[in-house]
Amino acid sequence: GAVVSQHPSWVICKSGTSVKIECRSLDFQATTMFWYRQFPKQSLMLMATSNEGSKATYEQGVEKDKFLINHASLTLSTLTVTSAHPEDSSFYICSAREVDRGRYEQYFGPGTRLTVT
């Protein structure tokens, strides 16, 4: 149980275009989903936290107008990188927390590798 999927697993886009990444919890309901970014040989950096039906909370330094997050249902969150540039090339990973029963476990997706040319 507790499987999180991401789609696509990798994507190449041209500079200036937008790309959408989907994150789904397959066998549980997630009230909260998180988006992380990871550059090569670095740790995961939290970008934003999204709760179903409300606006995402962005970490300091993350541009909310560039990284659009939508959490429309208890099983789906999307991250849209708008007007992508080469410096946005990274490994994007989502995670989901199960409907709160006093639990803190987060389950991570397999990641999406974005390359902007």
Place this chain on the structure above:
Amino acid sequence: GENVEQHPSTLSVQEGDSAVIKCTYSDSASNYFPWYKQELGKGPQLIIDIRSNVGEKKDQRIAVTLNKTAKHFSLHNTETQPEDSAVYFCAPVGSASKIIFGSGTRLSIRP
């Protein structure tokens, strides 16, 4: 916010030997302490966790110990195997209920 430090950054051990990775944190309100394993090109995978009311937890070859007074917790692998080669992250959950990842430890197992 939570400040997390992880040591060592790299660790190379002989197969069958033990490996220990330590994580220190700053938020005294932290109450959930997981360890994640990340293989190349994949997302992190939870391997073991401990809560603030427990001092030690074991799961086969791995264990986690917690010292809340000193604000650190450690991952112990008592008999390393080649498949244990990966990057390991501690990720304590503090008062903000967000996982903040440590800097990671690259563990290499020598045959």
